[in-house]
Amino acid sequence: MSDETLHLTVLGCATPYPSADNPCSGYLVSYGGTHVWVDAGSGTLGPLQRHVRLNELDAIWISHLHADHSADLLTAYYGALYADIRLTAPIPLYGPPGIADRLAGFLTNTAARSPVESAFAVTELHDGHQAAVGPLRLTSRAVSHGIPAFAVRVETAGAEAGATGASLVYSGDTAPCPSLTELAQGCDVLLCEAESAQAPVESDRVHHTPEDTGDTAAAAGAGRLIVTHVGRFLTPTQAVARAAARFDGPVEYATPGATFSIG
Numbered sequence: 150m151s152d153e154t155l156h157l158t159v160l161g162c163a164t165p166y167p168s169a170d171n172p173c174s175g176y177l178v179s180y181g182g183t184h185v186w187v188d189a190g191s192g193t194l195g196p197l198q199r200h201v202r203l204n205e206l207d208a209i210w211i212s213h214l215h216a217d218h219s220a221d222l223l224t225a226y227y228g229a230l231y232a233d234i235r236l237t238a239p240i241p242l243y244g245p246p247g248i249a250d251r252l253a254g255f256l257t258n259t260a261a262r263s264p265v266e267s268a269f270a271v272t273e274l275h276d277g278h279q280a281a282v283g284p285l286r287l288t289s290r291a292v293s294h295g296i297p298a299f300a301v302r303v304e305t306a307g308a309e310a311g312a313t314g315a316s317l318v319y320s321g322d323t324a325p326c327p328s329l330t331e332l333a334q335g336c337d338v339l340l341c342e343a344e345s346a347q348a349p350v351e352s353d354r355v356h357h358t359p360e361d362t363g364d365t366a367a368a369a370g371a372g373r374l375i376v377t378h379v380g381r382f383l384t385p386t387q388a389v390a391r392a393a394a395r396f397d398g399p400v401e402y403a404t405p406g407a408t409f410s411i412g
Contacts, residue, residue: 155180155305155315155411157340158200159403160193162377164344165217167192171405173217174378176340178303178317183207183283187301187319189221194228196406203234208282209269210289211244212321213298214251219244222269226256229268242269243280243287245297274299276328290332292323295355300329302336305412315412318371322378324354325361333369338411340403341365342378343388356380359388363395371396377403 156179161172173190177200184201186193186209203225211219222242228234242248249271256263265271272280276291278299288302300321305314318333320341333339344356357365359376366374374396379388385402393400401409 153181155303155317156408157317157338157375157411158408159377159405160196161190161405162379162403163190163217163405164378164380165215172196173220174212175218175221176319177201178285180283180285180305180315183285185210185282185285185287185303187303188212188218188321189225190217191220194221194224203229203240204236206240208241208243208280208287210287210301211242211248212300212319213245213294213296214248215296215322218322219248222252223255226252226263226265226268230264236268239266239268239270241280241282242271243274243278243289244271245299246273246275247297248273288332290328292321292329293326293355294322294324295353298322300332302332317411318369320357320365322356325357325365330365330368333365333371335370337372338375338409339366339369339371339373340375340377343376343383343392344378344380346380346382359383359391360395362388363392363400366392366396366398366400371398373398374400375403375409376400 158177160175163171172192174188175193176187178185278289289299316336318336341362343359343362
């Protein structure tokens with residue numbers, strides 16, 4: 150994508166493991182010549198390459214360190230350093246605290262620590278973290294998932310000041326929480342998970358139900374809702390219908406391979 154429209158491409162959205170035709174969570178956000186890989190779940194590196202190579206990425210942003218959101222960083226590491234990719238500099242990687250050591254713990258096979266930082270220029274996220282990636286502004290908020298986890302708001306130039314621009318908010322994995330609703334205020338598109346068929350009764354909540362997804366979109370005043378990360382005990386059609394019962398705006402499913410234009 151080389152035009153000046155914000156695009157969201159769904160690389161995959163399966164949970165907690167990939168299906169034959171749907172990798173785990175991963176998205177490509179593109180604006181002009183700027184490309185951000187948002188979550189790198191199992192199987193997403195393959196479809197990513199239909200659009201960009203690793204050395205054409207401007208950044209990678211990881212919501213949390215569950216494998217269905219981060220495992221393909223391991224194969225990306227090998228691709229970046231030991232194959233046909235030639236990096237001019239490490240790829241900027243934004244992720245939860247401890248992400249570099251977690252990667253190194255898996256990748257290290259000798260007494261010498263694997264050179265994770267040769268592939269990735271790691272920045273650890275914190276609540277309220279902001280980063281400029283080319284003309285895009287990324288704002289991260291801590292959310293409620295039982296482990297360090299983040300949602301992100303991606304804005305084009307001008308959107309954060311209320312001028313002409315486009316804004317996308319991605320929930321990552323989280324229970325309904327004020328920080329996600331605040332982050333998503335007035336966004337053009339909310340890409341929100343709907344993993345749980347029902348809210349748990351005897352354990353802490355760590356995901357949205359479809360009704361929660363619709364409620365979060367409504368409370369935030371989102372322009373449009375894209376339902377993603379639908380759990381194994383729901384169909385996408387069920388999840389969309391249940392979310393739409395709680396949100397008056399357009400509701401769609403994050404179909405693997407689909408590209409959405411924003412703004």
